[in-house]
Structures are given as C-alpha cells and as structure tokens.
Amino acid sequence: MANQVFSGRYTVDKGQDIVVFLIGMRVNQWWAVHKWLPVFLAMPGMIRELSINKQLGCLSMENFFSFRTTLLLQYWRSSEDLRQYAHGQVHLKAWKNFNQKVGNNRAVGIYHETYVLSSSHYETLYGNMPPFGLSKALGRVAVTPQANSFRKRLQGKHTEKVN
Template sequence: MGKEVFPGRYTIGQQDDIVVFIIGMRVNKWWAIHKWLPVFIAMPPMIKELYVNKDLGCLSIENFFSLRTTMMIQYWRSEKDLLAYARGQKHLKAWNDFNKKVGNNDAVGIYHETYTVKKGQFESIYGNMPKFGLSKALGHQPIRTSTNTASKRLSGQKSEPSNF
C-alpha cells in the first residue's frame, strides 16, 4: 500500500519560520558491527517518541539510506523545541551511550546540521507527489497564478481563493 499521490502541482503556504534538522550516521568499518549497530538502533525509540508526542515540536521526518550512510531530515516548529528535545532524557541517554561505546573510534561517524529558515526565505513545489518534506510537515495547496513561479512563492504572496 503506497502513499496517496496528488496529481498536479502543489506548494506550501508561507507559514512561520521553520527549523530543518539533518541527522545521520556513516558506517566507516562494516566489520565493526558491534560499534555501529548500537548507533543505528538508538534512533528508532527517539523517532517513535517524536511521532507519538507531536507537542514536542517535530512536524515531520523523512529518511534516506545509502550503502554506508543514513540521513534523516526533520522539520521542527522552532529552534526552541529542537534544543529542548536535545536536552531531553531519551536523547541525552542515546548521546551518553554513544560516547561510552563509540567515542572517538573511527568505525562509525555521526553528523547533524541545523538550519533556521525565516518565513519568506523558502519555497517549494511538488508535482504528482505524495505529501513529502515540507508539504508533509505543513500541508500543501494547489499552485495558483500567484504561486506559479519560485520567485512568487519566495515573495510570500498569499494565494488567491480557489475557483474549483
């Protein structure tokens, strides 16, 4: 069973500021499974917590996997919410466990990047897609005359009412 595909072109309405958080790991030494597997399995309980407790401020999550690297893009309501979660019990336990088990061992790497994007400084378009990324986090609306180019979407113009 797949996700519902929305035929046509869609965008998101300009909302408030948003925080984009990218986090992941890289397996540097496949044979050192005892080093990278604990890092890999530490994430699912935190993700479950974020899905179950929407009040924590995580709006949506996308996951990507390649041969050595995992990447997760998270969309957060605010920097304050993200930082509060980082100081929370589940995350701190996972971080402490990582430092005890892996530390500076080069068998596994981790990374994260945080971007606070101000209202009017982002735009999006989705053509024949299920809800994905920001549209999954914030909802989407059909492209209209006032939102049919990237420059119009970036200007933050309000969409005119739908005629259909």
C-alpha cells in the first residue's frame, strides 16, 4: 500500500497535535570515511527499532539523501515520546559512539530540529500521491468542498474519512 497512488486530492484528519522531527548528517570531508561512515551506519538500527516498535511513538518517517547531506523526517505522537526515545538505550549508545569517535572533528556534522505543532498550526494537501508525510502518519481524508482551500484545511474543516 505504501506505493499505491491515490488519485484525487487528500488532506489529513487534524484531530491531534503532532511533533515533527528532522535529523540528519552532513559529510564535510569525503576522504574521512572512518569518521562519517560510523555515523551513517548508526541510523539504520534506530530506524528499524522505531519501525518495529510503534509503541515508542514514532508514527512515520521518510528518508532523503543529497550529495553531502542526509535527512530523516519523522512524525511523533508527542514530544515526551521523542524525549523518552532520545534517552533510551539504542539512541544513547549511538550518541556516545558519535561523541567518542567524532566529537568536534569537522569531518562530519549532525543536526536535528524539533517542531511541536498544535492541530490548528498545520495544513496538508496531497494530490495523486501514495501515503506520504503526515498522511502516512495520520491517515488520509478526502478533500471535500468544506476543505477546498488552505484556510479551510488549516481550520480542520473536512469531514470525509478514507480507508
């Protein structure tokens, strides 16, 4: 179903607040493979853990790669779930390894950004898309005449739930 394209226009059911978490790395020195490769390889274990254990609170995620930078976009049920995961065994091990092996070495950079959004502060629209982003995390809702504009979707004015 993840690759199935849904024709038409959809939005999400905005019945809940959401946490958007961006995390990634940037390779600053390609030749320092021994510095950036361990950072890169630490992420798949955490992704696997979050994908298998939905009770941890990660609702959905998407990966993006560019020439030097990776980006993992995650949607979380709450900031408390994210905080608890950050203090959990798998993440703390990866964080400790990063600090021991890389620390302030300029070969690789890491980043994260966290956005806590109330349901009245986000809007979505998907046209002819497979489940993606918040629609993958929260489910899709058909755009009805009550939700045919940015302003109406921001206010949560839609009614037709789709399976």
